[in-house]
Amino acid sequence: MFTKTVRGALLACLTLAWTPLQAQQTMDAPANVAVQASRIPVENFFENQSFSGAILSPDGRRLAVRVAPPGQRVRLAVLELDSMQVKVVAYFSDADVDTFRWVNDQRLVFDLEDRQLAQGAQRYGGGLYAVNADGGNYRQLVTRNHMLQNKRALLMLPWNTYLLSSIGDQQSDDVYVTQPDFSQPGNVVDEPLMRLNTSTGTYKTVTQPAGTRNWLFDKAGELRIVQVRTNGQDSILYRDQAAAPWQTLATFSAYGGGKDIFQPAFFAPDGTLYVHALRGGDKLALYRYDLAGKRIDDTPLAAAPGFDVRAEMLGTEGRLLGLRYEADTQTTQWLDEKMQAMQKQVNALLPMTVNSLSTGWRSATPFILVRSFSDTTPTIYRLFNSETGSLSVLGGAHPTILPSQMANKDLRHYKARDGLDIPAWLTLPRGPAKMRPMVVLVHGGPWVRNTWDWNAESQFLASRGYVVLEPEFRGSTGYGQQHFKAGWKQWGLKMQDDIADGTRWAIEQGIADPRRICIAGASYGGYAALMGLVNDPDLYRCGIDMAGVTDIDLLRDGSWGGYSDISQDYRKYGMPLLVGDPVKDAAQFKATSPLQQAARIRQPLLLAYGSADQRVPLPHGRKFYEAVRKTNPQVEWVEYAAEGHGWALPVNRFDYWRRVEAFLQRHIGTPGTSAN
Secondary structure (H helix, E strand, O other): OEHHHHHHHHHHOOOOOOOHHHHHHEEEOOOOOOOOOOOHHHHHOOOOOOOOEEOOOOOOOOOEEEEEOOOOOEEEEEEEOOOOOOEEEEOOOOOEEEEEEEOOEEEEEEEEEEEOOOHHOOOOOOOOOEEEEOOOOOOEEEEEOOOOOOOOHHEEEEEEEEOOOOOOOOOOEEEEEEEOOOOOOOOOOOOEOOOEEEEOOOEEEEOOOOOOOEEEEEOOOOEEEEEEEOOEEEEEEEEOOOOOEEEEEEEEEEOEEOOOEEEEEEOOOHHHHEEEEEOOOOOOOEEEEOOOOOOOOEOOEEEEEEEEOOOEEEEOOOEEEEEEEEOEEEEEOOHHHHHHHHEEEEEEHHOOOOEEEEEOOOOOOHHHHHHEEEEOOOOEEEEOOOOOOEEEEEEEEOOOOOOOOOEEEEEEEEEEOOOOOOEEEEEEEOOOOOEEEEEEEOOOOOOOOOOOHHHHHHHHHHHOOOOOEEOOOOOOOOOOOHHHHHHOOOOOOOHHHHHHHHHHHHOOOOOEEEEEEEEEEHHHHHHHHHHHHHHHOOOEEEEEEEOOOOOOHHHHOOOEEOOOOOOOHHHHHHHHHHOOOOOHHHHHHHHOOOOOOOOOOOOOEEEEEEOOOOOOOHHHHHHHHHHOOOOOOOOEEEEOOEOEEOOOOOHHHHHHHHHHHHHHHHOOOOOOOOOO
């Protein structure tokens, strides 16, 4: 059942630029509906999200939403669910609402960003603000300007004060904030923890051990567990009440881990602690932790064959309702029979998407928030009434995207040359499935992983007729310890071989045309794109490097004119273990340095870097560009002023992907191959 009431109220109040008919077609068109093929504008893929969040209040009576009318600033609005009345409670002419959260049934806290400025051009911090659901009792809690010095600023916390994501009891006006010290770049320093009252602006410092990096609070909002890092070692400490001494539950290598490692996940509403642990196995799972006996249960509460489980708690004030985690797709494991039944009811109404249900912490209404998505459908928010069975559209992240024009994305597996199983995501463009031009898109990290959802990059490439292969090469997380550790010290070596083996697999399957394959990626993916051209010149016709590492020594040591945000702790303890030792592995670093192997790259190459990048500073790109163009006349260079590690400004995203489109068309595309 499609109800226009909620959407109509939102559209009228917020002047979003689509009609009810267009919204219904965009958000609810089944994937098998034939739509006349046309070249989808690049803006549709890479514009800022127009509807990028929705959260139910703890009592379930209100919904906070973050929306961005076309050409206007992002604002925060509250929908009263009993009357379906909408009120904008936060709107700034010089900034956009960023993260937000309910403090209690009536009060919200939020910070800001400036979407009209790139990272390096930002003049202000995010600040911190609070406001009631009716727009009253507005208060600025944290200053945005680190240079601001006046009486008003003295009443606020300094600009480097940031909100923690702790839920707390959601019955007081309090939140937790920390103050990272940016005056010592790259160093691990203590971060003060404070409990801040959002109505008065007063705060008190919370006592914690030195070196604390992470915090875990119980359902009453009291600090119970901290993670402390010292000399590359992490310790998990616990106390049973605020005045009690801290007890050490475990200590292990921060980067190497071990079979007995565990990470605190959450305190359930009944006070039970749950942790992510291996328990001697290969995959992480969720277990109950016995605090009295300081031991982990033998049987997991949540596990997924073939995948690590990192579960999010779904609960109410009184009990644990379920768990949500990523396996081959996002999975919800309901422990509550009523929620199981509602999940089945919603899935029957929305059979083409993954549907994530959430409730208020102590909900007193029948309203359930539904977040839906698939490989072809960007995120859509709906409201489900469990009493009437009605389902109402609230808004979508990319309302101009038609699922019927998108490409399907599937998880495949192939064998690396040494026999290791490699998962890979394969996106096939519409039309003939054989012998298509292909882009091998390498993820960053390199320890991150891809997920099954709508992805702007792979969908854009597929819309232009390209097969997209995204290998989960060794070293990727999410697939167990063996897969992760097999990537240690394998930059440019076995990690690179895995990517090449996936490319050859696609050729053997008849999916990819061996004469028209390009390798591309950002960050570590950019490094892998360059090393692919070095190691396998017969395999890749061209390469695209966005903000890619070009030399491991340069990444570790930095260089004049390029500030790096990589911590000294990681440089000293993490990199020697995961990437390599600067002395013992010096020869390996040279052989796997795109910068030092630049003369071997003769294929067409597109390089794109941000001038304010602090993760992979600009010298990575400039030094490599100067080196490679001495022997390669087919190198294109673009530098985005004030951009960081990725493009914050839509105009730069549009420009970059138009360059990518033109570059690919010249080198691996031919007339008739770009289906859309």
